[in-house]
Amino acid sequence: MSANYLLITPLMLPLLGAITCVFLWRHVNLQTIVVACVQLIFIGITGLMLRQVLTEGIQVTHIGGWPAPYGIALVADILTALLLLTTSIAGLAVFMFSHIALDKSRKRFGYFPLFLLLQMGVSGVCLTGDIFNLYVWFEVLLICCFALIALGSKKSQLEGALKYVTINFIASGLLLTGIGVMYALYGALNMAELAQIVRSSHANVKLLALPGVFFLTGFGIKAAIFPLFFWLPASYHAPPIGISAFIAGIISKIGIYTLLRLYSLIFSVEINSAQPLLLILSGLTMAIGVIGAAAQMDFRKILSFHIISQIGYMLMGLAIYTPLAIAGSIFFVIHNMLVKTNLFLVSGVVAHRYRSFSLVRLGGVYLMHPTLSFLFLISALSLAGLPPLSGFWGKLMLAKGGLEAGNYILVGTSLGVSLITLLSMTKIWNEVFWKPRPKRIKNSVRETMSAYTLYFPVFFLLAFILVLGFFAQPVIELSQRSADQLLHSETYIKAVLYD
Amino acid sequence: MRTLIFATAIRILTPVFLVFSIYILLRGHNHPGGGFIGGLIGSIAFVFHTLAHGTKQTNKSYFNLTFYKFDKKPDHGKFRHALRLLRKNIVRNKNEKPVFIWNYYLLRLRPTYLMATGLLVAVFSGSVGLFTGKPFMAAYWLNAKIPLIGSLGTPLLFDTGVYLLVLGMVLKMVFTMSKD
Numbered sequence: 083m084s085a086n087y088l089l090i091t092p093l094m095l096p097l098l099g100a101i102t103c104v105f106l107w108r109h110v111n112l113q114t115i116v117v118a119c120v121q122l123i124f125i126g127i128t129g130l131m132l133r134q135v136l137t138e139g140i141q142v143t144h145i146g147g148w149p150a151p152y153g154i155a156l157v158a159d160i161l162t163a164l165l166l167l168t169t170s171i172a173g174l175a176v177f178m179f180s181h182i183a184l185d186k187s188r189k190r191f192g193y194f195p196l197f198l199l200l201q202m203g204v205s206g207v208c209l210t211g212d213i214f215n216l217y218v219w220f221e222v223l224l225i226c227c228f229a230l231i232a233l234g235s236k237k238s239q240l241e242g243a244l245k246y247v248t249i250n251f252i253a254s255g256l257l258l259t260g261i262g263v264m265y266a267l268y269g270a271l272n273m274a275e276l277a278q279i280v281r282s283s284h285a286n287v288k289l290l291a292l293p294g295v296f297f298l299t300g301f302g303i304k305a306a307i308f309p310l311f312f313w314l315p316a317s318y319h320a321p322p323i324g325i326s327a328f329i330a331g332i333i334s335k336i337g338i339y340t341l342l343r344l345y346s347l348i349f350s351v352e353i354n355s356a357q358p359l360l361l362i363l364s365g366l367t368m369a370i371g372v373i374g375a376a377a378q379m380d381f382r383k384i385l386s387f388h389i390i391s392q393i394g395y396m397l398m399g400l401a402i403y404t405p406l407a408i409a410g411s412i413f414f415v416i417h418n419m420l421v422k423t424n425l426f427l428v429s430g431v432v433a434h435r436y437r438s439f440s441l442v443r444l445g446g447v448y449l450m451h452p453t454l455s456f457l458f459l460i461s462a463l464s465l466a467g468l469p470p471l472s473g474f475w476g477k478l479m480l481a482k483g484g485l486e487a488g489n490y491i492l493v494g495t496s497l498g499v500s501l502i503t504l505l506s507m508t509k510i511w512n513e514v515f516w517k518p519r520p521k522r523i524k525n526s527v528r529e530t531m532s533a534y535t536l537y538f539p540v541f542f543l544l545a546f547i548l549v550l551g552f553f554a555q556p557v558i559e560l561s562q563r564s565a566d567q568l569l570h571s572e573t574y575i576k577a578v579l580y581d
Numbered sequence: 582m583r584t585l586i587f588a589t590a591i592r593i594l595t596p597v598f599l600v601f602s603i604y605i606l607l608r609g610h611n612h613p614g615g616g617f618i619g620g621l622i623g624s625i626a627f628v629f630h631t632l633a634h635g636t637k638q639t640n641k642s643y644f645n646l647t648f649y650k651f652d653k654k655p656d657h658g659k660f661r662h663a664l665r666l667l668r669k670n671i672v673r674n675k676n677e678k679p680v681f682i683w684n685y686y687l688l689r690l691r692p693t694y695l696m697a698t699g700l701l702v703a704v705f706s707g708s709v710g711l712f713t714g715k716p717f718m719a720a721y722w723l724n725a726k727i728p729l730i731g732s733l734g735t736p737l738l739f740d741t742g743v744y745l746l747v748l749g750m751v752l753k754m755v756f757t758m759s760k761d
Contacts, residue, residue, distance in 0.1 A: 086711060086714075086715070086716045086717065087711065090711065090716075090717040094704065094708070094717075097700070097704060098701075098704060101697050101700050101701050101704070104693060104694070104696065104697035104700075105694065105697050107693060143716045143717065144716050145716055145717055145718050146710070146716065146717070146718040146719055146720070147710070147715050147716050147718075147719035147720075
C-alpha cells in the first residue's frame with residue numbers, strides 16, 4: 083500500500099466516522115454500527131502499517147505535496163506503528179464496553195463522535211513529523227478529552243474537567259513558547275530538520291537546553307511527571323468508565339511517546355546534562371505515585387495514582403538512555419496501555435454490578451463472581467510485574483538496562499515500587515473481592531445479561547495481555563528494533579528529508 | 582435589544598453581510614481573507630438577526646425549509662396542480678393559513694449538519710489529491726477559468742468547507758446560548 087494512503091488513513095478514518103456520526107446525530111444505533119466498522123478497519127490499517135514499516139523501513143508522506151522542511155510530513159516508524167496498533171486494540175475494547183455500559187443520554191449527546199476524534203488526535207500525535215503540528219494535535223486531544231470528561235455535566239465531572247483543562251492550558255502555553263523559542267533559535271519546525279541542525283555546527287546549538295526546559299515541563303504536565311501530576315488523579319476518576327478507561331489507558335502515555343521521540347531525535351545531543359534530572363524525576367514519579375495510591379480508598383483513584391507510578395517506569399527507560407532501557411520503555415508503554423485499560427474496564431464491570439467504586443462499600447465479589455475476580459487478578463499481577471505476565475518483561479528489561487548503565491539506586495527504587503504496587507493491588511483484592519460484603523449495604527446486585535456481556539471486552543484485552551506475557555519474545559524484539567531506530571536518528575532524517 | 586431601528590436595519594444589512602462574506606471567501610486565496618474569516622462575517626448576519634428577532638424567528642426564516650401542500654382539486658389536471666403548488670410556494674401570503682405544511686426534518690438546515698457538511702467538504706477536497714496519485718491535500722486545479730471567481734480547484738473547495746464549518750459552529754454556539 084502506498085505510504086500516501088497508509089499514513090493518512092489513521093487520521094481520515096476516525097474523522098470520516100465522526101462526520102457520519104454527526105449526520106446520524108439522533109440515531110444512536112446507526113452510530114454504533116459506524117463506530118464498530120471504524121474500529122475494525124482501524125485495527126486492520128495499523129496492523130498493515132506495522133507490517134509495511136517492518137519490511138520497507140520508515141514511511142513518509144508529505145501533505146499537500148510540499149517537500150519536508152517546508153510542508154508538514156507524516157512519518158511512521160516502528161514505534162508509531164506499535165503504539166497505534168495498541169491504541170486501536172484498546173479502542174475496540176473500550177468501544178465494546180461503552181456500547182453496553184454507557185448511559186443512553188451520553189451516547190445521544192455525542193459520545194461516539196468525540197471518541198473517534200480523540201482517536202484521530204492520538205494518531206495525529208503519533209504520526210506527525212512537525213513540531214508545531216504536534217502541538218496542534220495535542221490541542222485536538224485536549225479539547226476532545228475536555229468534552230468527554232465534562233459530558234453529562236455531573237458536579238464531580240465538571241470539577242475534574244476544570245482542573246484538567248486549566249493545567250493542560252498552562253502546559254500548552256509552555257509548549258507553544260518552547261516551539262517559538264525553538265523556531266527563533268534554529269528557524270525550523272520540521273523535527274528531522276531540527277535533528278539535523280542540532281547535530282551540525284549551528285551557532286545556537288549551545289542554547290538547546292532553553293527550549294528543552296519548556297518541552298520537558300509542557301510534556302511533563304501532559305504525561306503527569308513528578309511535581310506536575312496532581313491534576314491526573316483529580317480528574318480521571320470523574321467520568322464514567324467508558325470514557326476514563328480510554329483517557330487513562332492511552333492519553334497519558336502519549337506524553338511519554340512525545341518525550342521519547344523528541345529526546346531521541348532532537349535533545350539527544352545534550353542528553354548528558356538532562357540525564358541526572360530525568361533520573362531523579364523518574365524515581366520520584368514512581369515512588370510518589372505508588373505512595374499516593376496507598377492512601378486512596380476508591381477503586382479508580384488507586385488505579386489513577388498507579389498511572390503516575392507507571393509513567394515513572396516509562397521515563398526511567400528514557401533517563402537511562404541505553405538501547406535496552408529504551409526498548410524496555412517501549413515494551414512497558416505497550417504493556418501498560420493494555421493492562422491499565424483492562425483494569426479500568428474491570429473496575430467498570432464491578433461498578434456496573436455493585437453500583438459503587440468505593441472499597442468500603444464493595445466486598446464479596448470473589449464469592450459471587452469468581453470469573454470477574456480471576457480477570458482482575460491476572461491484570462493486577464501483570465501490572466505489578468509478576469513473571470510470566472507482561473509487566474515482568476518490561477520491568478526486567480528496564481532493570482537490566484539500569485544495572486548495565488550503573489544506575490543502582492534507580493533500579494532499587496523501581497523494584498521497591500513494584501513491591502508496593504503488588505501491595506496496593508492486594509489491597510484492592512482484599513477489599514473488593516476477598517472480604518465479606520458489608521452488611522449495611524442494601525444495594526441489590528445487578529444480575530442481567532448485559533452485565534455478563536461486559537466480560538467480553540475484558541476477555542478480549544486479557545487475551546492480548548496473556549499473549550504479550552507468554553510470547554514476549556517477538557514484541558521484545560520489535561521494541562528493540564524500534565529503540566535502535568530511535569537511537570539511530572540518521573535513518574529518520576534521511577527518510578524524511580532526502581527520500 | 583428589540584428596537585425597531587435595529588430590526589429594520591438588520592433586514593437590509595443581512596444580504597450585505599452575506600455577499601461580503603462570500604467576497605472575502607473568494608479573495609482569500611491570494612489576499613487576506615479566506616474561509617475562516619468569511620464564515621465569521623457570514624455568521625454575523627444571523628447573529629444580528631437573532632439579537633433582533635430571537636432564535637425562533639431566525640430559525641424559522643433562514644434554517645427551515647417549509648413547503649406548502651394541498652390536495653388536488655378534482656377539475657384540475659396534474660400539470661395545473663403542480664403549477665399552483667409552485668406558485669403557492671414562491672408567492673406566500675402570510676395571513677393565509679396554509680392547508681398542509683410539508684416540513685420535513687431532513688430539509689431542516691441545522692447548524693450541526695452545517696458543521697458536518699463543512700468538514701466533509703474539506704475532507705473531500707483533501708482526498709482529491711489522494712485519488713490523483715499525489716499525497717493528501719495536494720492541490721488539483723481545473724483548467725476552466727470563471728470570471729469573478731478565477732480558476733476552480735480543491736483549495737477553494739477546502740476554504741468553502743472551512744466557511745461552512747465556522748458558520749455552523751458560531752451559529753450553534755449563539756443559538757445554544759441565546760436559548761438559556
